[in-house]
Amino acid sequence: MFAYVVKRLLAGVLVLFLVSMSIFLLFWYGPNEPARVMCDTKTSNRCNAERLDRFTEELGYNNAWYAEYGDYVKGVFVGRDITVAAQTTRCDAPCFGLSYKNGKPVWEDMKDRLPATFSVAIGGATLYLLLGVPLGVAAARRRGTVQDKALVSSFLFLSSVPYYLFALLTWLFFSLKWEVPLIGDTGYVPLTESPTAWFGGLALAWICLGIFGCTQYTRYARGAMVEALSEDYIRTAKAKGLPTRTVVYRHGLRAALVPIVTIFGIDFGTLLAGTIFTERIFDIEGIGLWSLRAVMQRDLPIVSATALFSAVVLIMANLIVDLVYSILDPRVRLS
Amino acid sequence: MSSAQTAGPETLGRMSDEPQGKDPSTKKAKSITGKSPMRIAMGRLMRDKIAVVCLATVVFFVLIAIFSGVLQRLFGVDTDTVLPSQFLDLDGIPRPEYGPPYGAFTMEHPFGIAPRTATDNLAYWLEGARNSLQIATLATVVATIVGITLGLLAGFLGGVVDKVISFITDFFLTLPFLLAALTIAPIVSERFRDNPNYVTIQVTQLVLVLAFFGWMGLARLIRGEVLSLREREFIQAARVLGMPTHRVLLRELMPNLAAPIVVSTSLMLPAFVSAEAGLAFLGIGITSRPSWGQTLTQATSFFNDYSLYLWQPLLGIVALVLALNLLGDAVRDALDPKTRR
Numbered sequence: 001m002f003a004y005v006v007k008r009l010l011a012g013v014l015v016l017f018l019v020s021m022s023i024f025l026l027f028w029y030g031p032n033e034p035a036r037v038m039c040d041t042k043t044s045n046r047c048n049a050e051r052l053d054r055f056t057e058e059l060g061y062n063n064a065w066y067a068e069y070g071d072y073v074k075g076v077f078v079g080r081d082i083t084v085a086a087q088t089t090r091c092d093a094p095c096f097g098l099s100y101k102n103g104k105p106v107w108e109d110m111k112d113r114l115p116a117t118f119s120v121a122i123g124g125a126t127l128y129l130l131l132g133v134p135l136g137v138a139a140a141r142r143r144g145t146v147q148d149k150a151l152v153s154s155f156l157f158l159s160s161v162p163y164y165l166f167a168l169l170t171w172l173f174f175s176l177k178w179e180v181p182l183i184g185d186t187g188y189v190p191l192t193e194s195p196t197a198w199f200g201g202l203a204l205a206w207i208c209l210g211i212f213g214c215t216q217y218t219r220y221a222r223g224a225m226v227e228a229l230s231e232d233y234i235r236t237a238k239a240k241g242l243p244t245r246t247v248v249y250r251h252g253l254r255a256a257l258v259p260i261v262t263i264f265g266i267d268f269g270t271l272l273a274g275t276i277f278t279e280r281i282f283d284i285e286g287i288g289l290w291s292l293r294a295v296m297q298r299d300l301p302i303v304s305a306t307a308l309f310s311a312v313v314l315i316m317a318n319l320i321v322d323l324v325y326s327i328l329d330p331r332v333r334l335s
Numbered sequence: 336m337s338s339a340q341t342a343g344p345e346t347l348g349r350m351s352d353e354p355q356g357k358d359p360s361t362k363k364a365k366s367i368t369g370k371s372p373m374r375i376a377m378g379r380l381m382r383d384k385i386a387v388v389c390l391a392t393v394v395f396f397v398l399i400a401i402f403s404g405v406l407q408r409l410f411g412v413d414t415d416t417v418l419p420s421q422f423l424d425l426d427g428i429p430r431p432e433y434g435p436p437y438g439a440f441t442m443e444h445p446f447g448i449a450p451r452t453a454t455d456n457l458a459y460w461l462e463g464a465r466n467s468l469q470i471a472t473l474a475t476v477v478a479t480i481v482g483i484t485l486g487l488l489a490g491f492l493g494g495v496v497d498k499v500i501s502f503i504t505d506f507f508l509t510l511p512f513l514l515a516a517l518t519i520a521p522i523v524s525e526r527f528r529d530n531p532n533y534v535t536i537q538v539t540q541l542v543l544v545l546a547f548f549g550w551m552g553l554a555r556l557i558r559g560e561v562l563s564l565r566e567r568e569f570i571q572a573a574r575v576l577g578m579p580t581h582r583v584l585l586r587e588l589m590p591n592l593a594a595p596i597v598v599s600t601s602l603m604l605p606a607f608v609s610a611e612a613g614l615a616f617l618g619i620g621i622t623s624r625p626s627w628g629q630t631l632t633q634a635t636s637f638f639n640d641y642s643l644y645l646w647q648p649l650l651g652i653v654a655l656v657l658a659l660n661l662l663g664d665a666v667r668d669a670l671d672p673k674t675r676r
Contacts, residue, residue, distance in 0.1 A: 015506060023518070030522035160660035161653055162609040164616060168631070172638050172645070276513055280617060291514075295521045295619060307518045314509055 004326055012319045019311040024072060027304045028065050035059050037100040037298050042085050058084050072097070096305035101297055106305045110287060116188035117286035119198070120205055120278055121271035127210025128267060132217025133260065137253060139218065140225030152222070155215040164277040167208045171281050174204055186282040205282040209275070213267065217260060224256030231255070258328050262321055269317020273310035372670075373593065379669040386665035392658035396464055403465040410445055412458040414625055422453040428640055429453065436641040446647060449630075450637045460647055462625040467655070470542055470621070471607035477546035479553060479600050483592075486557025487584055491565055501558070504551045512548040512610070519544055520619040534623045541614070541621055545607050553599045557592060564591055594670045601666045605659035612652050627652050 027034075035055035039047040042055070060068045074080060075095035082089050082098055089098060089105065096106040139148045158166070175184045182200040189197040228234065229252050237247045276288035283289075287306050294302035380386050399406065407413055422433050427450045431438030434447035446456035489500035523540045527533055564570060565588070573587050614620030615628025622629070627648035634645035 015509065018506070019510070026518065026522060031525040033525075036525075156664070157657070160605070160657050162613060162656055164613050165649060165652060168616075168635070169649075172635070176638055270511060273511055274514055276517065276617065277613065291517060292617060292619070295517055298521055298525060300521065300525075303518055303521055307514055310511060310514050311509075314511060318509055 001326070005323060008319060008322050012315055016312065016315050019315070020073070020308055021069065023304055023307050023311070024069050025065065027300055028061075028068070031300065034061050034300070037300070038084065041101055041103075055084070096308065097301035099294075099302055100299045106301050109290070109302075110305060110309070113285055113287045113290050115190060116284050117275060117279070117288065118272065119188065119191070119202055120209070120275050120284060120286060121268065123202055123206035124209030124213060124271055124275070124278075125264070125268045127206055128213045128217055129260075129264065131210050132214035133221045133253075133257075135214065136218040136221025136223075137225050137248065137256075139222045140229060141248065143226055151218070155218055158212065159215040163208075163212050164281065166212055167205075167277060167281045170204060170208050175282075186284065188284045188286065202282075202284065205275075205278050205284060208282075209271070209278060216263065216267075220260055220263065221256060224259060225252055228252045228255045258325075261328065262325055265317055265321035265324065269314050269321075272317070273313045274306065376594075376666075376669040380665060383665050383669065385661055386669070389658040389662040389665065392654060393662060396468060396655050396658075399461060400465040400468040403461040406461055407458050410457055412444065412455040414454060414458045414462055417453050419451065419453040422448055423450065426640070427451040428637070435643050447643065449633070450641055450644060451633070456644065456647060459625045459630060460627075460651060463627040463630060463648060464651060464655075466538075466621060466624050466626050467608050467611055467652075470538060470545070470611050471604050473542045474545035474549065474607045474611075475600055475603045477542060478549040478603060479596065481546065482550035482553030482599075483557055483596065485550070486554040487561060487588065489554070490558040490561025491580075491584060491588070493562075497558070500554070504554050507548065508551050510548070512544075513613075515548060516544050516610075516614055517617075517619055520614075537621055537623055541611065545610055549603055549607065553596070553603075556595050556599060560592055560595055561588060564588060598663065598667045598670060601663035602660070605656045605663065608659065609652070609656045612648075 033052060033056075035052055035058075036047065038059065039052050039055040043051055047055075056062060060071070071080060075091060075093070075097070077093055079091055079093035079095045082091050082095075084098065084103070087103075089103065091098065091105040092107070094107055096110070098104065099106055099109065102109075135151065139151050142148045171186065174180050175186055178184070182196070183203040185201060186204050187201045189201050191198045225248075229248070234247060234251055237251045238244075242251075274288040274291070275284075275286065276292060278284065279286045279289040280292060287309065291303055291306035294300075294306075419427075422429055424430050428436065429438075429448045429450060432441075433453075434441050434444050436447075440447065444455050444457065446460060448454065449456055449459065485500050485504070489497045489504075519540065523536065527536045530536060570583060570587055573583050578587075611620055612626065612628035612631070615622075615626035616631050617628075618632065620626060620628055630648040631645065631652075634641075634648070638645050
């Protein structure tokens with residue numbers, strides 16, 4: 001077990017290093033004039049060649065990339081001072097650089113937007129399980145009936161439609177057209193400010209994510225349950241005279257849950273890493289919408305920070321899933 | 336042989352059952368037993384009603400995409416920008432005499448005209464279909480080539496090559512596609528904004544981004560298949576005979592991989608169509624050419640007054656993606672009837 005954990009951790013660190021370096025290099029060698037946006041902002045659009053050169057120098061683009069990458073990584077862990085246009089800004093850890101547009105450290109804006117994304121992710125992921133697993137179990141128990149077939153084929157249809165169209169239509173009808181009270185007014189209000197507004201603003205987004213995401217879980221749960229219910233130990237449990245509920249949920253579901261835990265971990269990580277379509281459609285001020293806006297304004301430090309953040313979240317999610325899986329199913333450790 | 340070919344799906348359909356003739360050793364029965372697995376699968380596909388409807392839909396869209404220019408000339412419409420004020424009222428909604436939402440459809444603009452810009456909807460819809468299918472097809476081709484090559488190499492060579500390729504595959508599977516597209520889009524536009532070939536560069540970039548995040552599934556699939564196939568007798572025989580590696584790969588292995596390749600390619604297309612429109616909807620896909628996703632974004636703000644404008648691209652995307660998806664499922668079922676639900 002210990003050797004396996006160490007091996008997985010080392011692989012995770014290696015991937016993290018590679019990803020962070022590729023993101024850094026992409027933003028280093030990618031743009032033709034990396035300092036152009038900063039220069040335009042600081043000089044109120046009177047940026048000329050000479051000023052551009054000065055900003056390029058100040059932002060460190062004339063130094064070697066590995067030195068700057070080292071500074072960037074150091075900034076993420078311990079923070080650093082950044083001097084631009086004779087103005088030094090203290091950028092505390094985790095420092096992802098300064099925004100080109102407002103000159104503030106990226107993390108200061110980012111930490112205000114993380115709760116919105118987390119709220120969306122937690123609610124959506126909860127619904128994945130709450131809708132998906134019971135539906136899958138119910139379908140497996142009624143295998144071959146009309147209800148089962150209707151569920152399977154309607155979910156096949158649903159999962160063939162792009163998610164953003166489903167979400168967009170939901171928003172257009174429930175919010176824009178019918179203006180449903182409470183849940184019609186979408187957006188993010190902090191939970192501490194008003195729990196009802198928080199719930200109402202996110203409810204539609206959760207429902208959309210939940211309905212759309214649960215199809216996969218229903219499929220898995222149904223498949224695993226069908227398999228589990230035909231096992232010998234289920235027949236034994238039935239023969240012992242256990243109530244059906246105990247047989248299905250205690251004996252059957254427990255075996256079926258292991259693969260579901262795995263995909264749930266990855267899905268939850270993906271949601272945490274950014275729910276761009278959901279945030280864009282339901283107007284929720286999370287990091288997805290924020291980075292999308294930063295793309296439009298060409299505010300590259302924000303884009304690179306969100307990319308790095310998402311990569312870290314996803315790699316961690318994968319790592320945790322691997323470790324949990326090795327506890328649930330010891331066979332994986334050996335392979 | 337030729338008689339069976341002209342007999343069409345009926346004959347092929349029957350052949351998976353018991354022989355129908357009185358004497359199974361008649362000439363006809365013999366010619367039928369010579370069918371390849373691919374043709375048996377084709378027969379199964381053609382008997383699947385949903386698959387045939389989906390195929391017809393896909394063919395319809397492909398024809399629209401190919402003849403987009405001809406159709407536009409036929410209807411006398413184009414994607415040129417016009418002076419909006421002459422066609423629109425003060426809210427930016429088309430005046431009744433130019434079509435919906437307040438007037439009847441006109442012959443000059445069969446789908447109506449767009450709010451705010453007053454461009455022709457039909458022309459934009461046709462061009463959107465063309466761009467969507469073009470980008471999805473190109474991305475599928477690139478992703479398939481990359482997937483097959485890496486999968487074959489990893490499975491056949493094994494050892495260090497397999498380790499490295501498997502690591503790269505897992506690495507790419509970790510990266511979220513949407514975020515990668517979001518990250519790469521501003522870089523490309525930053526770098527090539529003033530380039531005269533910006534349109535081409537943008538399309539190429541989109542195709543490459545789509546392809547680079549779509550090959551992993553196929554590569555894994557191929558690797559697994561090759562791992563089990565390479566130990567089989569016919570491969571060993573080919574090697575003993577001294578066949579060069581590239582011939583073993585192309586002549587012996589590839590034909591056995593046709594089924595998984597066809598299945599995963601047919602499921603890649605709808606994913607790319609959907610992704611292309613989704614990126615355009617977010618404003619990080621193609622911006623310099625018409626796309627269904629762009630129209631969708633513009634139509635959102637006019638939904639209450641002019642919902643028809645939104646339904647056009649939306650139904651286009653849904654019909655195409657749904658048809659491609661269900662067709663892909665049907666192809667998979669036809670190639671391997673065991674997976675049928």
